[in-house]
Each structure stands twice: as structure tokens, then as C-alpha cells.
Amino acid sequence: MATIRDVAKRAGVAPITVSRVINNSGYVNEQTRARVEAAIADLGYVPNVLARSLRSRRTHTLGLILTDISNPFWTTVARGVEDAASDAGFNVILCNTDESEAEQDKYLHVLVQKQVDGVLLVPASGAIAPIKFIQSQNTSVVVLDRRIPDSQADVVRCNSEGGAYQLTRLLLSLGHRRIAMLSGPRGVSTAEDCVAGYRRALAEAGADVDATLICYGEFSLESGYDMTVQMLARTPRPSALFAGNNFIAIGALRALRDAGLRVPEDTALVSFDDLPADLVVDPFLTVAAQPAYEMGRQATELLLARLSAGAPTTYQEIVLPTAIIVRGSSGQALE
Amino acid sequence: MATIRDVAKRAGVAPITVSRVINNSGYVNEQTRARVEAAIADLGYVPNVLARSLRSRRTHTLGLILTDISNPFWTTVARGVEDAASDAGFNVILCNTDESEAEQDKYLHVLVQKQVDGVLLVPASGAIAPIKFIQSQNTSVVVLDRRIPDSQADVVRCNSEGGAYQLTRLLLSLGHRRIAMLSGPRGVSTAEDCVAGYRRALAEAGADVDATLICYGEFSLESGYDMTVQMLARTPRPSALFAGNNFIAIGALRALRDAGLRVPEDTALVSFDDLPADLVVDPFLTVAAQPAYEMGRQATELLLARLSAGAPTTYQEIVLPTAIIVRGSSGQALE
DNA sequence: CTGTTAGCGCGTTCAG
């Protein structure tokens, strides 16, 4: 592989001159520039960014740690991140934890070792240690989608509590009183916020909260299926189901189908997170849709701003709104 | 940030000893090892892999360039790559080209600059230059999913021609004679192979090939929609549609719905690429399913083998089988 | 089992 010295020799200049041409830094005579560029082309020279970064202490690379790349919601977030980073000349290293703290820790170390300039983290849990670790390495971090109690860090997330409140109100307005909540893991803020919004709507409507109708599970199809089976065994059966994310909703739909129940005639269903338009022929689910792409974009822009600005004096929390989209699965008002 | 020298000083040893502890290379006395490890913990030392890679000329990083991360087919491939790489202690940098050659070129440069040890490439076109470029930089490459004519490189792909042949035979056996082929871009091998398999099945059955029923488009919902609209305008209308991938199929389903046609009663539909079980409540499409995860895994294992083995004497082409899954959308035999 | 020397490829610093 050609190095900057090979190019310099061929062009009859010093290595530093080649460096100036590559980076457009400092003054270079047009003629020497042309000679250098010719030498670069002749040799097929490609700069070694490892060496560059080692010297300049900047990698122009961000790390994105998320919890489930197989969920279209997260791929959409990732696209927002990638686009914003790319616009600013940054690359992104994508890491998938599958909600495992061990994997998260592993990737955190990888990213720090790779000297990324900043990290976008969807925390697998509410633990504060991962944030402390990143910051202890003088690396900037923005937390995505989920809150971490007592952490000193920027956050970009959606209003889960508000979305859940609105979806629950919708069900209440249709006459439902026994609404089962199929949420995500305890300790994950979006799952807790979902429950909080649900409780608030019920309380406000003067309905009692039956705590046994509140399930904490995982953000997966299997968990959605299991929680639904469990809820359908209750008597009286819940008349409506609230799924904490799109995968839980799909699991719920399967469980309902297997139980011979129609949606929405026998059981209404609402959910967080839409499925991307590309993946569905006839959108059917009533959902609280989160601006996934926008969330990724804004988080990245905030992170990039932090990088150029230096240590922040005060941390930001950006909360994006959710949009309620009413479709067939929530059904008509009960008679 | 602490460096290896800081750790060495604190532990009262030479930097190289710290290096040996970190990398488990060479012999280190248990006691000194313990002292070094204590110093590492005290200082919160994290090795700088940039420096390490600059010196050792190995980054333990692979690049994966694919064409559409929003398609679940490719996220599944990516998981296979990631898992295989992770098992071998390698990281993956994921790059998304959206089928654009310009983006592909950009990412190719980024990866080479980052000194990745190898590249997995889903080529945006049949052009040979990108392969030449990677190889000119002494970097290994494995081509994924698509063939590149005349290129000297390893390939891991699926048997598109065979899958298309079988799907077409299925439609023929059900009595269909006017089958519209909605394929991907001209020049992309999977799209061409689809058409080839379709032609072979028709020829073998003694049916004429109506070339005007063969469309080349893009692997997108919009293109699937447009091609379908165009085909439905033909008289007589095709009795069956063959979609070149899952997004084309979804576009076709929408166009059929908007035209008031039922599937399969009015028009049968078959497709390449299944949608992941996680995303669909009731699988309905008859498809030629490709082993996406396995393709990613095998390609990665081949690439890793190349890395440790040195320059290959002869290139491999691994062709994985497709599986025909018959569901509702292909319908019953025509009377 | 441990240390010394040197240099990976580049950019910063200071001089011309």
C-alpha cells in the first residue's frame, strides 16, 4: 500500500505537502497541487485514517447502540442517525444488544477502544453505570428513546406517557373498561411510562385500575403472545388490549387468532409504534406512532453539537410528540 | 486518558509487559500480571485500538455494504454477518447504499481508509471496478447475493434462477399461462436470474414467452406498484404475477387491492423473499424463501478464512438453495 | 519471564 511518503517522493515534495493537499489545509501552489494529485492517482493512494486519527485525536465516527435491529422501528431510527451523521461527514458504527446489558457493555468498550467521537445509546436498562463509563473516557453521549434516572446526560426521546394516555383515553371513550396492558420490561422507562399514561387515563376517567391487568414482559412477539394468553384466561376477559410496542402487538394478534377471537369485534387492540408503510399492505393497527427517523436525526445533531461545543454546561432533554393514528383494530364504540 | 505507559509506570513494569497482559501474548508472571491488572483497573485504562491497529496492521473489523437496510431480508443477512464476525472477535461496519453506485463508491473508500481487514459487498450493479478497487488495496472481498460477471472474487449467493424456475412451474401447474414477471433492475444478477428461471420453466412447458410481460424495475414498493398497474392494463390481463422480491410483492398487493382484484381469486401472486415471521400475523404469500441469515454467516466465515489463509489460489462460489413455501396467494388450480 | 529499540502513517510545531 502506498503511503503519504511514497506519494511525496513521486511528486518530488515533502510528505507534509501531500497532507496539505489531501486535507485542503494551508496554502499549496496550484502546480504542486496538480503534481501531488497526479501522484495520488498513479499510486492509487488512499489515506490511512487510523494514523490520521491517532494524530489528530478525532475519528469522525459515532457509535450507535440499540436494542433490536430486527425491529423496523429501530432500523428507521438508525437511518435518521446515519443520514444526519453522513451530512456532517461522520460515520456510524452500529451495535445491536438484543436488550442484553452484557452485550451493551461489550459494545461500549469496543466503541471507546475505537475512539469514537461520541455515542448514541438506547440503554438496555435503567442503570447509570454505562453512562458514567462513557463519560469517564471523555466521550460524549446522547441517550436515545429511554430515560435513565439521575443520569447527567442529554436525552432525545418520545412522549410515551402522553401517547399511552391518549391511546387509553381512546379505548375508554369507546366504552372499554377492562383494558389489559401488555408492556415491556420493568425498569425500562418507555415500558414504565406506558403504564403511567395508562394509569393516568383510567384514574382521570374514574375507572379503577385493576393491577392484575398490567403485565410487564419483553418487547418481543413471543412475550406479546404469552401475555395475551395469560390475559385471555382472566374472567371476565378484557375487552381491549394495549400493546407496548409493535412486536408485542403482533404476538397479541396471533394469540387472539389462535383463541378464535376477532379484532376488533371480540377484542380491541391498540399499540405503540407503527410498522413502516413499506411492510404492510393494509394498515390495520390503531397506534401511537413515534417519529423514529426524526428521533435518530435530532439525537445525532445534538451529539454533533456537543462535540464541537465542548463540555455542556447543562444537559438537554428533547421530547418528541407521538401521533395517534386510528385504524380498524380499535373498533367502534361498544353498545 | 490513561495510556499504556501510565499503566506501566504505575505497575512498575515496561509498556510491553502491559501489552502482553492485555493481549494474552507471551509469558507473564502471575504476580506481575496481577499488578498490571490492578493498575489497569485503578486508572480505568482502555486500550487505543487505533494505535494497536496501526502497529499490527490488523483492525479486526469487517465492512458490510448492502443495498437496503430497511428491507428485513437484509437486516437478517446483517445479523448473520454480525454473529459470525462476533464469534471470531471481529466487528462489523455496516454501510447502506440504497442501490446507488455513488454511495457504494463512497463507502468503499471509507472502509479502505479505515483499513478494514475485509469487505462483504452486495454490489449495486454488475460493474467490476469496485471489486478491482478493493483488491488493489490488498483487502479481501466476498461478494454477497449477486454475481459480478468476469470478476475474480469469492461469491456467496442463492439460487435465484432455480427458485424462479420452481415458482414459475408451480404457477404453470396451477394452469396459469399469462404470468407477468415483475423483476428488479437490469444488470443486477438476481433480477436477471429471476427472469432466466421464469423463461426456462415456460420454455420447458412449451408455453410461449411473451416478452412484454417481463418488467424490469426496482426492488421497491413503488416500483412493484407501478409495474403491476402497467401489467393489469394489458389485455388479456395476466392471471398471475411473479414479484422479484418482497417489497415488489407488497407494491403489487396494493395495486391489486386498488384495482379491486382479489388475491388469489382474481390474480395469483408469488414472490421471492419471505417476510420475517416476526413481522407478519398471517403469512399469506407463496414465496421462494432464501436463507438470509445463513447467507450472511457463510459469507463471513469464508471471508474470515481468506484473511487467515492469505491469497486464495482459486475463488469459491457458494450457492445456497431456496425453499418454496406454498401459501394462499398462489391459489388453487384454475378450472 | 521481562525489557529496549524502533517504527506503523500521519499531522502538529516551528523554521525557513
Add this chain to the structure above:
DNA sequence: CTGAACGCGCTAACAG
């Protein structure tokens, strides 16, 4: 406008 010297953090090669 151009260049020489030096060092980023780490490890290969060679001692001892």
C-alpha cells in the same frame, strides 16, 4: 508557499 523534526499509542523484533 514549503519543509524537518517530532510524537500520537502501541507492538514486532530482538535481546537478555
